[in-house]
Amino acid sequence: MNSPKIFAGSSNKSLSLSVSKKSTIPLGKIQLSVFGDGEIDVWVEEKVNNSDVFIIQSSSQPINNHIIELALIADAVRREGARKITAVIPYFGYSRKEKQSRPGEPISAKVIADLIIASGVNKVVVLDLHADAIVGFFNVPVIYLSALEVLSSRLKKEKLTDPIVVSPDTGGVKRARNFAAFLGAPLAVMEKHRQIEKHDEVEILSMSGEVKGDTAILIDDVISTGGTIIENARALKEKGVKKIFVAASHGVFADHAIKRIEESPIEKVFVTDSVEQKIKSPKIEVVSVSSLIANSLKEEL
Numbered sequence: 577m578n579s580p581k582i583f584a585g586s587s588n589k590s591l592s593l594s595v596s597k598k599s600t601i602p603l604g605k606i607q608l609s610v611f612g613d614g615e616i617d618v619w620v621e622e623k624v625n626n627s628d629v630f631i632i633q634s635s636s637q638p639i640n641n642h643i644i645e646l647a648l649i650a651d652a653v654r655r656e657g658a659r660k661i662t663a664v665i666p667y668f669g670y671s672r673k674e675k676q677s678r679p680g681e682p683i684s685a686k687v688i689a690d691l692i693i694a695s696g697v698n699k700v701v702v703l704d705l706h707a708d709a710i711v712g713f714f715n716v717p718v719i720y721l722s723a724l725e726v727l728s729s730r731l732k733k734e735k736l737t738d739p740i741v742v743s744p745d746t747g748g749v750k751r752a753r754n755f756a757a758f759l760g761a762p763l764a765v766m767e768k769h770r771q772i773e774k775h776d777e778v779e780i781l782s783m784s785g786e787v788k789g790d791t792a793i794l795i796d797d798v799i800s801t802g803g804t805i806i807e808n809a810r811a812l813k814e815k816g817v818k819k820i821f822v823a824a825s826h827g828v829f830a831d832h833a834i835k836r837i838e839e840s841p842i843e844k845v846f847v848t849d850s851v852e853q854k855i856k857s858p859k860i861e862v863v864s865v866s867s868l869i870a871n872s873l874k875e876e877l
């Protein structure tokens with residue numbers, strides 16, 4: 577067997593570099609480019625024959641380009657005789673469409689999983705999927721990592737008084753319960769409604785749990801437009817919480833999410849580097865999952 581290599585897709589080069597350093601698996605040479613017509617091109621400049629190959633690529637924005645790029649890199653290393661190809665997908669886009677909400681809709685997460693596997697991937701590493709069932713969409717072994725411990729360790733350093741973990745919707749209760757256990761804090765649950773025709777608009781219908789005078793910690797898998805956490809924060813303020821913190825595995829921050837968060841009552845948002853952050857904000861802090869990923873890759877060798 578030849579030596580293993582990591583190939584960094586264009587979505588998250590700094591995380592790939594950090595994972596490479598921590599795992600001591602070298603980064604392989606690769607050229608990634610886009611033709612004038614928008615087609616993506618990939619050239620793997622490294623010999624990968626009989627090597628274990630890890631491709632690190634989040635399906636962050638531009639999401640469709642990053643998915644195709646991952647599939648093309650996998651195909652390229654497969655054709656060069658890689659022994660095993662592991663797709664490391666710190667943020668798996670389309671994961672929020674893991675079921676049909678009404679007839680006539682696709683199950684997008686399944687389509688994307690099929691596309692990735694069809695390109696030659698033998699194993700997948702994912703981090704905090706929107707729904708655990710997505711693991712079953714991949715017809716190959718999946719290593720499921722979670723950033724909850726890393727995020728809770730960071731939050732513990734804030735030494736918050738009277739912390740209470742809040743699930744921003746009923747779908748996130750299991751995640752929030754696990755997070756509350758890491759923090760040794762009680763749990764409250766919000767009931768969120770999202771209108772089917774208006775993708776990015778949410779409203780809070782009700783809440784279970786007593787939060788008055790507490791420090792609320794909202795925990796979510798992904799922050800996209802910020803609508804969910806901002807509407808939750810407003811509702812929590814009305815219920816009399818003192819301060820609001822947010823932790824989320826994936827900071828997508830679409831549209832004007834960061835500006836909206838800065839103008840909201842939220843004190844601070846902690847996200848991981850599963851999605852590369854290009855815009856800096858005093859309210860956003862990035863906690864790295866590079867050690868978590870590096871350790872899991874080392875165990876694969």
Ligand code: R5P
Pocket residue numbers: 672706744745747748776778796797798799800801802803804805
């Ligand atoms: C939804 O169920 C997810 O867990 C997130 O709460 C949601 O996707 C976040 O999106 P946005 O920031 O656009 O509200």
